[in-house]
Amino acid sequence: MTRQLLKKIEWQDVRSGSTYLYGSLLRIEEDGQAILDNERMAPGKPLANFLSRTNYQGNRFSPILPILEAGQTYDVVANLETIPENRYYIQIDFFNRQNETIQSKIFRVGEERFVCPEDTFSYQLTVRSAGCSRLTYRNVTLYHVTQEASEEISLPSASYQKENLPEELDFIRDLIHLEQ
Known part of the structure; x- marks a missing residue:
């Protein structure tokens, strides 16, 4: 299996509805990491939310997440x-064209693999609290996972004698190698 980097998701800005700010102190450092402190944060609260589809005209920000292909395998x-x-835990919600949730996946710490469900039109990735008082967010990385072919496919070679060339191949007679 090989992995191809799709996107390194960094916490670059603060928008309404995307960050848990109630009683929180948020610092975004020069090196790109974000530190969120809140001693009274309830478990299950969304700390950061990243979207693959936005309403730019209404909200004035572009999607952060890359487009995923249905049926393909990915690592987060x-x-x-x-x-x-x-x-903490990471929740990925997949939506259809009517913005209905078709599947939700919850990942615990570290690295997890998932398959993008069929009929996925958009998705969101949410980092949630599981009882933490401080979160240091460096990045979340998405990789596309491809299966390597274990065997080469070999096609049988076809060779024809000049006298037994099928009629269907007359129009490409000059392109076919004929055995003499």
Whole structure:
């Protein structure tokens, strides 16, 4: 199996509805990592939300997530730290064209693999609290996973004698190697 980097999702800005700010202190450092502190954050609250589809005219921001192909395999790798340790989870919700949820996947700490469901039109990735008081967000990385072919496919070679060339191949007679 090989992995191809699709997108390194960094927390670059703060928008309404995308970040849990109630009682939180959020610092985005020069090196790109974001540190969110909140001693009274309830478990299950969405800390950061990233979208694959937005209404630019209404919200004035572009989608952060790349487009995924239905039926393809992907890896999500989280480069996050929390206090207490490993107190977060990642939720990916897949939507159809009517913006109805067709599937939700919840990943715990680290690296997970998933298959994009059929009929997926858009999706969102949400980092949620599982009882943490501090989140250090470096990035979440999405990879496309491809299966390598284990065997080469060999096609049988066809050769014809000049006298037994089928009529259907007369129009390409000059392109076919004929055995003499």
